[in-house]
Amino acid sequence: MSDLARLSINQMTVRQLSLPELARTCVELGVPCVGLWREPVQEYGVGAAAGLVRDAGLRVSTLCRGGFLTATDPGAREAALADNRRAVDEAAALGTGTLVLVSGGLPAGSRDLRGARERVADALAELGPYAEGMGVRLAIEPLHPMYAADRCVVSTLAQALDLAERFPARQVGVAVDTYHVWWDDTAPARIARAGAAGRLHAFQLADWTTPLPAGVLNGRGRLGDGAIDMREWKGHMDAAGYTGAIEVELFSEELWAMDGREALARTAERFVTHVIR
């Protein structure tokens, strides 16, 4: 098996590349799989994007992202559900079985984390059957606790799995991203439990480097530059029976400033060096 057989490049990692450039570069470099984002796919056209990646012989590991399901306002809640049904449709059209969900933060002025997490569960109850009907699994992604207020009230793999386990595994599972869970000594046991139940729907890599930038969004480290032992986390996923794509998803000003092809080539090299070999 090629060293790159399980690599998926998340589109955000090389956002300076257009969708056709991304597809062409992946083919040239032998990267077999991509993780796509809704906004650039919509801009290109969902059907056109689906045709592009299909014609290039690429697989689509995940579509990022649905979610943002914590609104209390009924109108906003209905709009979020409708948008997530569209995200499911887009995932199905792109031929990926996995839609990644980021749950959303606290509504303005709210301090009710528990209530927000329950609204995510309520939304999953509506979206899960719809997704199943379209052949798409929802992957709840816990984000690092530093995003709990403004982006994602689901902060740990335990919380994500607690939510997922209320629904059938063919509807709802979890996404494991090293950047978000690396500090959590209880995460490996949750990976094992999720794997046993068929709920490991996505695996993403980014390294943890400091100091964090203002806003803490775009400082994800390139593999090997930070504090995370990538092989150890891949080992947890292997042991849990996960055999799917391994996505590299870096939000990195450093990487975005590079030539896109170069950024993708270097990312693939680091994947081999720090994850596979």
Add this chain to the structure above:
Amino acid sequence: MSDLARLSINQMTVRQLSLPELARTCVELGVPCVGLWREPVQEYGVGAAAGLVRDAGLRVSTLCRGGFLTATDPGAREAALADNRRAVDEAAALGTGTLVLVSGGLPAGSRDLRGARERVADALAELGPYAEGMGVRLAIEPLHPMYAADRCVVSTLAQALDLAERFPARQVGVAVDTYHVWWDDTAPARIARAGAAGRLHAFQLADWTTPLPAGVLNGRGRLGDGAIDMREWKGHMDAAGYTGAIEVELFSEELWAMDGREALARTAERFVTHVIR
């Protein structure tokens, strides 16, 4: 009982005040208690500082901070232990029964979180009996997971309590700071467990506001400005039997830019509004 009876002002909250100014302002405003930091106390002189707060009739809730116990280098490790014994001595001299410990981050180039946490345990085995002999309890403070790499490998109250429970409660307990634990739905149960065992040695408050500043150190929110329900966390501590001081510890550029007396007065007002009444 006065609304301020349980308030302690952590010195860092109004670091623009000298130690005499801090003591005088606390007395004027009816704040009965302070949390002190080693560096300004050493600068003023430990004995002089002890006399100053004693003569002002102030209690000292905690001394911040010892710790930084994760070094692998034997020399650095010995130096850290010696420094922590001095911190214990200083706490005893100041008349506080509690030394707050921040465990330290990963050594440069290391990715071994588990090993670093074990070295903290090894150090506690040496420091605990020494502290007990001096009448001082060590309070392990879990810091928010965003500090796991570079500041504190103990990221959750569960991890802190797992460490503390290896030692007698009269030697080692935990410090609970809302800023660090507010996102963690498993923290309330750990507070209850720590309280039942007499291991709740300190309680600190800061609010969570976003966006976080670069470096994520000095953006702690003033009480009431952020996502944390202060009354809820005080309720957890109350239910666990904690009756000690409630320290307000804000690292805030905004607060530091204010007149120190004004900053302290406004902080006391917010304590009453958002915690007590």
